[in-house]
Amino acid sequence: MVNEELSAKSLHFMVEKGVKPTARLLLNVLKAYLRHRHDKKYFGKEKVKTGKMPVKKLIKQGKGAQKIELDGEDIHLFNRLAKKYGVDYAVVKDKEAGTYKIFFKAQDADAISDLVADYTKRTLGKEKGAKESVLGKLKKLKEKVASIPRKVVEKRKEQTR
Numbered sequence: 001m002v003n004e005e006l007s008a009k010s011l012h013f014m015v016e017k018g019v020k021p022t023a024r025l026l027l028n029v030l031k032a033y034l035r036h037r038h039d040k041k042y043f044g045k046e047k048v049k050t051g052k053m054p055v056k057k058l059i060k061q062g063k064g065a066q067k068i069e070l071d072g073e074d075i076h077l078f079n080r081l082a083k084k085y086g087v088d089y090a091v092v093k094d095k096e097a098g099t100y101k102i103f104f105k106a107q108d109a110d111a112i113s114d115l116v117a118d119y120t121k122r123t124l125g126k127e128k129g130a131k132e133s134v135l136g137k138l139k140k141l142k143e144k145v146a147s148i149p150r151k152v153v154e155k156r157k158e159q160t161r
Contacts, residue, residue, distance in 0.1 A: 050086065050088050051082065051083055051086075051087075051088065051089075052079060052082070052089060052090070052091065053088065053089075053090055054090060055090040055092060055103055057090075058088060058089070058090045058103055058104075058105065059103075061088070061105065063105040063106060063107055064105065064106035064107075065103045065104065065105065065106065066103070066104060066105075066106050066109060066112075067101055067102065067103050067104075068101075068102050068104075068112065068116065069099050069100065069101055069102070070099065070100045070102060070116075070119070071097075071098070071099045071100075074123060075091060075093075075100055077119060077122060077123070078091075078100075078102070078115075078119055079091075081115050081118055081119055081122075082115060085111045085112075085114065085115045086111070087104055087105075087108045087111050087112060087115060088104060088105050088108060089102055089103060089104040089108075089112075090102070090103045090104075091103075
């Protein structure tokens with residue numbers, strides 16, 4: 001009888017301390033794995049890099065590359081417009097000639113033609129007439145206001161009883 005109670009207690013002890021934690025641990029590991037799979041399926045998709053990139057990466061994408069040359073100095077304007085049009089491109093500066101060679105995917109040819117048209121329109125607009133600075137306009141307005149004669153108001157105190 002004592003032997004049976006002792007064996008029952010030891011069996012109970014083994015189940016409580018040995019089997020249940022490993023079952024919980026196994027369950028937690030399975031839950032973590034399923035959570036990981038779910039996150040990878042819905043959130044873990046590798047984002048495809050777009051926009052400005054090195055020439056090697058652009059060519060590695062295997063879409064075919066084309067090239068245009070720009071002799072404009074304002075490459076930052078081109079970068080902004082390319083981001084607006086969502087084009088994948090690579091810029092290489094030719095130091096001897098001072099021009100930029102821009103490589104892009106062949107499938108983006110229509111977007112690039114629109115982008116180049118917009119770029120040339122904006123760069124030609126800058127060359128036509130430089131905009132006057134805001135500070136210059138403000139200075140002229142200050143001078144104009146200063147040249148206008150002011151009314152002099154005489155202050156008199158009248159005595160009242």
